[in-house]
Amino acid sequence: MRYTSLDAIREEIGRGSLSCRQLVERYLENINTKRHLNAFLEVFEEEALRKAEEVDAKLQAGTAGKLAGMVIGIKDVLAYEGHALQASSQILNGFTSLYTATAVQRLLAEDAIIIGRQNCDEFAMGGSNENSSFGPALNEVDNTRVPGGSSGGSAVAVQADLCLASIGSDTGGSVRQPAAYCGVVGMKPTYSRISRYGLIAYASSFDQIGVITQSVEDAALLLEVMAGPDEFDATVSQRPVPAYSQNLTFDRPARIGFIRDSFESPGLNSEVKAAVQGVLDQLQADGHTVEPVEFHFLDYIVPTYYILTTAEASSNLGRYDGVKYGFRSQNATDLASMYKKTRSEGFGKEVQRRIILGTFVLSADYYDAYYTKAQQVRRLIKEKTDELLSQYDFLILPTTPTTAFKIGENTKDPLAMYLEDIYTVQANLAGIPAISLPIGKDAAGLPIGVQLMTKAFGEEQLLAFSKQLMNHQPHLTA
Numbered sequence: 001m002r003y004t005s006l007d008a009i010r011e012e013i014g015r016g017s018l019s020c021r022q023l024v025e026r027y028l029e030n031i032n033t034k035r036h037l038n039a040f041l042e043v044f045e046e047e048a049l050r051k052a053e054e055v056d057a058k059l060q061a062g063t064a065g066k067l068a069g070m071v072i073g074i075k076d077v078l079a080y081e082g083h084a085l086q087a088s089s090q091i092l093n094g095f096t097s098l099y100t101a102t103a104v105q106r107l108l109a110e111d112a113i114i115i116g117r118q119n120c121d122e123f124a125m126g127g128s129n130e131n132s133s134f135g136p137a138l139n140e141v142d143n144t145r146v147p148g149g150s151s152g153g154s155a156v157a158v159q160a161d162l163c164l165a166s167i168g169s170d171t172g173g174s175v176r177q178p179a180a181y182c183g184v185v186g187m188k189p190t191y192s193r194i195s196r197y198g199l200i201a202y203a204s205s206f207d208q209i210g211v212i213t214q215s216v217e218d219a220a221l222l223l224e225v226m227a228g229p230d231e232f233d234a235t236v237s238q239r240p241v242p243a244y245s246q247n248l249t250f251d252r253p254a255r256i257g258f259i260r261d262s263f264e265s266p267g268l269n270s271e272v273k274a275a276v277q278g279v280l281d282q283l284q285a286d287g288h289t290v291e292p293v294e295f296h297f298l299d300y301i302v303p304t305y306y307i308l309t310t311a312e313a314s315s316n317l318g319r320y321d322g323v324k325y326g327f328r329s330q331n332a333t334d335l336a337s338m339y340k341k342t343r344s345e346g347f348g349k350e351v352q353r354r355i356i357l358g359t360f361v362l363s364a365d366y367y368d369a370y371y372t373k374a375q376q377v378r379r380l381i382k383e384k385t386d387e388l389l390s391q392y393d394f395l396i397l398p399t400t401p402t403t404a405f406k407i408g409e410n411t412k413d414p415l416a417m418y419l420e421d422i423y424t425v426q427a428n429l430a431g432i433p434a435i436s437l438p439i440g441k442d443a444a445g446l447p448i449g450v451q452l453m454t455k456a457f458g459e460e461q462l463l464a465f466s467k468q469l470m471n472h473q474p475h476l477t478a
């Protein structure tokens with residue numbers, strides 16, 4: 001028996017047959033029996049139980065917040081005061097957060113229970129969780145396969161019923177891709193919708209906090225709680241936040257464009273293609289307008305993404321120098337060797353690769369050829385995407401070209417790994433919201449996800465339509 005939404009939990013609590021303490025005990029037991037999945041780097045056992053008792057008392061008194069009964073795991077890139085934080089990296093070994101991320105603070109203020117810190121790719125760089133310095137998290141469906149990444153531990157935790165929801169971050173698909181591989185819901189809102197204060201920076205013009213849940217309803221509720229202006233992050237939108245969870249009805253025919261180029265790309269697995277085609281057919285049968293659209297930038301989006309994100313990362317990660325945070329090499333003889341050795345020993349291979357690539361594209365001789373050019377292409381991608389979204393309510397495409405691949409399969413070939421992001425990075429380049437919904441399984445039982453994108457700040461219609469899509473097709477429920 002598993003709970004698939006906060007509503008189901010609250011109903012049971014209301015009936016008197018469940019308390020928050022019992023709920024947390026149940027998740028702790030699951031975490032314990034499924035330790036091999038390596039989803040959590042740390043479990044806040046005592047603290048979660050204490051908080052559960054507090055929430056039980058508040059529920060009795062009628063003073064509990066919106067998220068009472070919601071047990072959440074947070075990706076190891078979100079600051080939580082007094083708790084270790086290390087982006088799954090050795091360079092932050094021994095570091096403790098001095099403050100709490102705004103998003104996490106808002107969850108706590110609504111009585112969410114934070115149960116632990118989740119495994120991910122180092123500094124959120126990766127698509128398989130294999131770049132974690134704590135080893136990969138494992139896909140629960142098949143332990144020889146990756147859960148996706150970078151929010152791999154967060155997706156597995158929801159897949160394996162170790163918590164009800166997870167908070168991850170999405171720079172180029174890090175919430176949606178693992179959600180697809182694990183058969184759960186993953187949503188990344190509009191860039192600037194949620195404060196990034198307290199989120200470890202990877203590529204600041206792309207990074208967004210996102211949610212991984214079993215139901216669209218829970219995604220809506222979490223987004224509504226975390227979103228909105230924040231004095232600690234000047235890039236956050238001042239737009240008021242709609243009550244997403246109260247407006248989940250979508251009762252008109254939608255105009256849907258499916259990106260034809262994404263269906264014709266050679267790397268697309270035939271079972272994934274057939275599953276997404278099945279969704280399109282169903283939508284059409286339901287009276288929605290479904291039309292193919294041209295998007296000729298597909299070949300450019302992965303290079304553009306990796307030039308710009310590595311450039312931003314090379315700058316953001318400059319702060320880890322052994323002076324201020326976490327790890328410092330013991331093998332240094334002078335200041336310069338301290339910087340060098342700290343960074344060489346503290347960062348893993350993929351992070352070093354990206355710092356070097358980013359430094360290269362920003363170097364004086366190559367700046368215009370790569371960085372400036374990539375900024376221009378980003379603009380074109382954004383303009384084309386916005387244009388399509390002025391004609392269509394939603395754009396639909398697969399979340400990923402394949403289902404979860406084998407551990408080790410892509411580690412020797414970074415380009416193959418980067419190409420897994422081909423369908424997800426468009427939303428980050430354009431700054432628009434996108435969601436991955438579970439739509440079934442391949443012959444081996446591996447989950448498949450479909451992705452929907454909508455215009456900036458269109459979260460309300462995206463969530464409402466997603467709910468309809470999930471409810472309407474019985475096989476779509478997680």
Ligand SMILES: NC(=O)C[C@H](N)C(=O)O
Pocket residue numbers: 124125126127149150169170171172173174175309421
């Ligand atoms: N961080 C992300 O959103 C995932 C992407 N695969 C990356 O490595 O950049």
